[in-house]
Amino acid sequence: MNPDQIAAVNDGRPVVFRNATVLTMDEAGLIDGGDVLVVGETIAEVGRDIAAPDGAVEIDAAGGIVMPGMVDTHRHMWQTALRGLGADWTLSQYFVFYYLTWGKIFRPEDVHAGNVLSAIEAVDSGVTTTLDWSHGLQTIEHGEAAADALRASPGRFVLAYGNLLGAPWEWANSPEFRRFAGGFDSSGGKLGLQLAFDVTADPEFPEKAAFEAARELGLRVTTHAGVWGATNDQSIALMWENGFMTPDVTYVHAATLSQDSYQRIAATGGAVSVSTESEQSAGQGYPPTWEIRRHGIPVSLSMDTSVWWSADLFSAMRATLSADRSREHLEAHARGETVVHNQLRAEEVVRWATIGGAKVLGLDSAIGSLTPGKKADIVLIKNDDSPAMYPLLHPYGSVVYQAGRGDVHTVLVNGRVVKHDHRLVGVDLTAAKEAVGRTVEYARSTMGEDAWQESLTPELPTAERVPNPYTYTDYDGGEDRHRAQQD
Structure with a gap:
């Protein structure tokens, strides 16, 4: 598409992807040489040799993969303003930084800046829907800044309202929040609302x-559960005993829970x-997909925060499949056995990143699959200049193990082109x-240089080397001694 055609599509002109490998993520499955027709905001038809309306813009998707836009179900978007600061942090250091010391310095404009950059980063990597686990909303002004940023950004979002420095039983019932909660469309619009808070036991x-x-208020809840040293089985028990474990609750991480807690999540339809x-x-805790699968609990994927990681669900899929299989191999080896068939397959992980995420957010009737009648949130993965994108023998495997954000060719959100030919629109x-630069300057000056440097380079604990009973004389200086003898 040229700029005029992009403008025409964004003004409502139909567009059709031609001759792609189509991953519908619904009962139609995989379609080789398939087409996807978009009319307005909606997917109109999926199949082969579609007769497009007169004047439709055609995108040559040959050699590429057309799939639903990916869905990130847990991301602290405001923290993108300090991207990479905590690359060497532990979770404890993260808690100290945000919960005990520096989380309070973020102004509404800093939340806004982080959200905008995070939103742009998401669609650039093919993530068309993101749940913003926004626990930096100390005031309604912070919340309005977060929402304004998302409304003005390309992409589909759910603002999960939270305040890590406040009591959720207070702010969730304040008149100011009740007024703020109006005006959100949580049924498939461009910006929905949830509540984000943790249960402390x-x-x-x-x-x-x-x-x-x-x-x-009719809002879903997302909560960090099964986090080592923070939230535990007692938190789950309290939710269960008080009747608040329902299909409207998402449990983030859920990595250190007991069998009983997983059973309760499964029994109540949680995800x-x-x-x-x-x-x-x-x-x-260890990524729990191996345990969650055993209990039949719905799974979705997320990237958490750019204080450590990016908005790249390709990385999430790759890491998740590898972690699940690593666990399976290690357990088998401990029993003296060998795994001869993988339980978790690439297709399932792609499903978690698309329709799985949509279901967890309660949006699967609107997004998550290339199904006629759903919103046109679509990603074309195609890169003719990349040796890694050819040949396309196992499309799901190529998405998980071969593709990256640089291979995202075209992205549509709600039928609008937000990226084309590898460039944002x-x-x-x-x-x-x-x-974001202004936020970084403000944060650094407010914290002071010593605290800033300490955050960048936390203390490195000393580690004792294991005593070695062997002496590698030929390796450790042996060559120099041999040369001296010759001289």
């Missing part, structure tokens, strides 16, 4: 009032958001970067 269960507020790179690196990236 206080036996008094003060979070009950926050759950009651969510129920009264889990797995952040494999986060769980592997930060320490919430209608996005002022320069302005977004400048706003």
Whole structure:
């Protein structure tokens, strides 16, 4: 498409993807040499040799994969403003930074800046829907800044409203929040609303009032569960005993729970958001897909935060499949056995990244698959300049193990072109970067240089080397001694 054609599509002109490998993620399955027709905001037809309306813009998708836009079900978008700062942090250091010391310095404009850059990054990598687990909303002004950023950004979003420095049973019932909660469309519009808070295992269960507020407002709840050292089985028990484990709850991480807790989640129709790179690196627990699958709990994928990681669900799929298989091999080896058939397949992981995420957000009637009548959130993966994208023998495997954000050729959200020919469309990236630059400057000056440097380079614990009973004389200086003898 040329710029005029892109403008025409964004003004409502039909567009058709031609001759692609189509991953519908519905009962139609995989279609070789398939077409996808979009009319307005909607997927009109999926199949082969579609007769497009007169004047439809055609996209040559030969050699590429057309699939639903990916769905990230848990991302702290505001923290993108400090991208990579915590690359060497543990989860404890993350808690100290945001919960105990520096989370309070973020202004509404800083939340806005982080959200805008995060939103742009998401669609650039083929993530068309993101749940913004926005726990930096200290005031309604912070919440309005977060929502304004998402409304103005390309992509589909759910604002999961939270405040890590406040009590959810208080802010969720405040008149200011009740007024703020109006004006969101949680049934498939461009911006929905959920509540985001954790259950601390206080036996008094003060979070009950926050759950009651969510129920009264008709909002889903997303909560960090099964996080080592933070939320545990007692949190699950309190939710169960008070009747707040329902299909409207998403359990983020769920990595260190007991069999009983997993059974309760399964029995009540709950779902889990797995952040494999986060769980592997930060320490919430081993990525739990191996356990969740055993209990039949719905799975979705997420990237957590750019303080560590990017908005790249290709990385999430790759890490998740590898972690699940690693666990299976290690357990088999401990029994003296060999795994001869993989339980988890690439197709299932792609499903988790698309329709699985849509189901977890309650949006599967609107997005998540290339089904006629659904919203046209579509990704074309195609890169003729990449040796890694040819040959296309196992499309699901290519998505998981071969593709990356640089292979995202075209992205549609709600039928609008937001990326084409590997370039973002209608996005002022320069302005977004400048706003984040101002936040970085403000944060660094407010924290002071010592605290800033300490955050970048946390203390490195000493590690004793294992004593070695062998002496490698030929390796350790042996060559120099041999040369001296010759001289």
